[in-house]
Amino acid sequence: xxxxxxxxxxxxxxxxxxxxxxxxxxxxxxxxxxxxxxxxxxxxxxxxxxxxxxxxxxxxxxxxxxxxxxxxxxxxxxxxxxxxxxxxxxxxxxxxxxxxxxxxxxxxxxxxxxxxxxxxxxxxxxxxxxxxxxxxxxxxxxxxxxxxxxxxxxxxxxxxxxxxxxxxxxxxxxxxxxxxxxxxxxxxxxxxxxxxxxxxxxxxxxxxxxxxxxxxxxxxxxxxxxxxxxxxxxxxxxxxxxxxxxxxxxxxxxxxxxxxxxxxxxxxxxxxxxxxxxxxxxxxxxxxxxxxxxxxxxxxxxxxxxxxxxxx
Amino acid sequence: xxxxxxxxxxxxxxxxxxxxxxxxxxxxxxxxxxxxxxxxxxxxxxxxxxxxxxxxxxxxxxxxxxxxxxxxxxxxxxxxxxxxxxxxxxxxxxxxxxxxxxxxxxxxxxxxxxxxxxxxxxxxxxxxxxxxxxxxxxxxxxxxxxxxxxxxxxxxxxxxxxxxxxxxxxxxxxxxxxxxxxxxxxxxxxxxxxxxxxxxxxxxxxxxxxxxxxxxxxxxxxxxxxxxxxxxxxxxxxxxxxxxxxxxxxxxxxxxxxxxxxxxxxxxxxxxxxxxxxxxxxxxxxxxxxxxxxxxxxxxxxxxxxxxxxxxxxxxxxxxxxxxxxxxxxxxxxxxxxxxxxxxxxxxxxxxxxxxxxxxxxxxxxxxxxxxxxxxxxxxxxxxxxxxxxxxxxxxxxxxxxxxxxxxxxxxxxxxxxxxxxxxxxxxxxxxxxxxxxxxxxxxxxxxxxxxxxxxxxxxxxxxxxxxxxxxxxxxxxxxxxxxxxxxxxxxxxxxxxxxxxxxxx
Numbered sequence: 001x002x003x004x005x006x007x008x009x010x011x012x013x014x015x016x017x018x019x020x021x022x023x024x025x026x027x028x029x030x031x032x033x034x035x036x037x038x039x040x041x042x043x044x045x046x047x048x049x050x051x052x053x054x055x056x057x058x059x060x061x062x063x064x065x066x067x068x069x070x071x072x073x074x075x076x077x078x079x080x081x082x083x084x085x086x087x088x089x090x091x092x093x094x095x096x097x098x099x100x101x102x103x104x105x106x107x108x109x110x111x112x113x114x115x116x117x118x119x120x121x122x123x124x125x126x127x128x129x130x131x132x133x134x135x136x137x138x139x140x141x142x143x144x145x146x147x148x149x150x151x152x153x154x155x156x157x158x159x160x161x162x163x164x165x166x167x168x169x170x171x172x173x174x175x176x177x178x179x180x181x182x183x184x185x186x187x188x189x190x191x192x193x194x195x196x197x198x199x200x201x202x203x204x205x206x207x208x209x210x211x212x213x214x215x216x217x218x219x220x221x222x223x224x225x226x227x228x229x230x231x232x233x234x235x236x237x238x239x240x241x242x243x244x245x246x247x248x249x250x251x252x253x254x255x256x257x258x259x260x261x262x263x264x265x266x267x268x269x270x271x272x273x274x275x276x277x278x279x280x281x282x283x284x285x286x287x288x289x290x291x292x293x294x295x296x297x298x299x300x301x302x303x304x305x306x307x308x309x310x311x312x
Numbered sequence: 313x314x315x316x317x318x319x320x321x322x323x324x325x326x327x328x329x330x331x332x333x334x335x336x337x338x339x340x341x342x343x344x345x346x347x348x349x350x351x352x353x354x355x356x357x358x359x360x361x362x363x364x365x366x367x368x369x370x371x372x373x374x375x376x377x378x379x380x381x382x383x384x385x386x387x388x389x390x391x392x393x394x395x396x397x398x399x400x401x402x403x404x405x406x407x408x409x410x411x412x413x414x415x416x417x418x419x420x421x422x423x424x425x426x427x428x429x430x431x432x433x434x435x436x437x438x439x440x441x442x443x444x445x446x447x448x449x450x451x452x453x454x455x456x457x458x459x460x461x462x463x464x465x466x467x468x469x470x471x472x473x474x475x476x477x478x479x480x481x482x483x484x485x486x487x488x489x490x491x492x493x494x495x496x497x498x499x500x501x502x503x504x505x506x507x508x509x510x511x512x513x514x515x516x517x518x519x520x521x522x523x524x525x526x527x528x529x530x531x532x533x534x535x536x537x538x539x540x541x542x543x544x545x546x547x548x549x550x551x552x553x554x555x556x557x558x559x560x561x562x563x564x565x566x567x568x569x570x571x572x573x574x575x576x577x578x579x580x581x582x583x584x585x586x587x588x589x590x591x592x593x594x595x596x597x598x599x600x601x602x603x604x605x606x607x608x609x610x611x612x613x614x615x616x617x618x619x620x621x622x623x624x625x626x627x628x629x630x631x632x633x634x635x636x637x638x639x640x641x642x643x644x645x646x647x648x649x650x651x652x653x654x655x656x657x658x659x660x661x662x663x664x665x666x667x668x669x670x671x672x673x674x675x676x677x678x679x680x681x682x683x684x685x686x687x688x689x690x691x692x693x694x695x696x697x698x699x700x701x702x703x704x705x706x707x708x709x710x711x712x713x714x715x716x717x718x719x720x721x722x723x724x725x726x727x728x729x730x731x732x733x734x735x736x737x738x739x740x741x742x743x744x745x746x747x748x749x750x751x752x753x754x755x756x757x758x759x760x761x762x763x764x765x766x767x768x769x770x771x772x773x774x775x776x777x778x779x780x781x782x783x784x785x786x787x788x789x790x791x792x793x794x795x796x797x798x799x800x801x802x803x804x805x806x807x808x809x810x811x812x813x814x815x816x817x818x
Contacts, residue, residue, distance in 0.1 A: 268564070
């Protein structure tokens, strides 16, 4: 028995498919990240403080009441007061002004050196991880050689060879952190390289360049971002160390490390001379570190799910 | 005089070395050898104990108490007094000096001192061309007609011969054949009030030499402990671990004056700090430019920042208090006048002046920063170039500088202050100063036997040197030392020599 079409009935049409729910456009990943970060109080506070420090560095000349080298023998080594909140040094210079003006020096060296390490290191790590074999061996053994030296010692050696000065300090610190970025990137790339979506893309004939830029790098990025933040902390510290040793900016340019070195001889008479530049270094380094920790939690896929789930 | 510059420098270098070498440990287990031993905190370890070979101030601190010279500077005014030589005469033509030696002097090993020892010591310095050979530049011969007499024959009259052979223990008298019998680097055999007992990475120990010709010293011994960090040295002094130190940064003087357990001794030293501009580098070859810079510098401010006032600003080299002092101060700090001089010279401002200093002597870095801020308003941008000492010296000798700032120490006779630095042929005339008038005056003064005439000649030369700004003189620093309250029989000296022969512990 066959069921005959009911006369007049139109052939059965497939029911109209449900309209695709006008899904809320997926939140961009970076905004989600920011949101998660905001829920991590230490990281959030660190980020805010860092923004403040950057603002201080940008508007340093407006904020500093005195020039970096305004001397006044009449106000030698004065303790903190309303006129000089951080006191004065042996030349009668305002320590507050010099700490403010020193922020730019420290951050400039920090950012530029890490930028150098990031670009060069990531490139090396990408090539090594993506192409493997002899490319990997050559590049990574080279990195191992660099990595074998203690970081600050290597930086000192480079500056000693090339001569003291901010440009060489940037280069030295940059070179020192290249291997770290290379290793982090390579490890991350190795994980991503064999993912199905990469192989799929390759099978449809995507070029290496497209594979690297569209698939590998974006997915390998989170550890690199975390490493950047943590490296910034070390770079600021390394800059202070080099300056302290007289291998950074020249006197009388204000620099936190130099101020520490100079203030050391007066620590019994004038604690403020070393304490405030020292605090500036501590706060900056600590914030970069805490932000790095926060970013790691947020960017780690497993942690991320956990956090997102917990937040619902 | 090149050597003398090395005294502070070598001391600074040794200081760095000993800081790395663990020489800082402070023995808290009480004093050294016994009850009546003076423990002195010095900042650096002696590099060696050969008085003819070392340049290090740290070595001379010890050797001052171990060796003697024919004549010695008076502790007060640094005029030359008898020591191993009891008396001396000069031939009428000034070309022959006869020294009569002291009788009954014995070396630490018991051997008798006589003229052969003097001849041996002087010949060693001359023949082996040791550090101080230049001091015998006019000496043609050293002879010993008898055991109590030494004759120096000269090529030209040398009125400052006594200063040349006696101003410091680099001219010490060793026993004959000492270099063969002893390892002079680590051993000593002198005629001084103390014997070298031992020396290691922590301290050098001296014991009293009871047969000393001037009588046994008042203490049984001296222990020189190396304490690099000034705060550690001062703490050790306050709590009685050490009884004496010269490791006193100027900024600590004020607080030490309030400390009842500590006494401070201070005297204007014969050292002088100066700035030197390179005559081969325009526009510093222009007298007006140099004078503009000399006019813009405020020496009071420089000493205040670099020395916390523990210094005597001076526009000439020789300190007030020396019989050779010249009261001459033509420059008054005046930025307007300085600007006019620069305009007169026709130079384009701002002009840049590299100023070479060394971080091994932090005082030069501080002074340079003050000078930089003083010159900026007149349109001279000072670029402070901090170098390590080796590079600094290298650049100096190659003439690779616009200007530099440093000091000379250990000067007593005016020839020491002016000859090498300002004669056109002077060995330390790195700035390239040439003034025939100065050459004539200095050459004349070098052989002038009459002291008053000689001083007048040096005064004339000094005025021209200052006016030409061959050197831009800055200040004479104070020699500052601190000791336990109640310590007596000790005196801070302008030549920074340290002699514990008559010291008495509290």
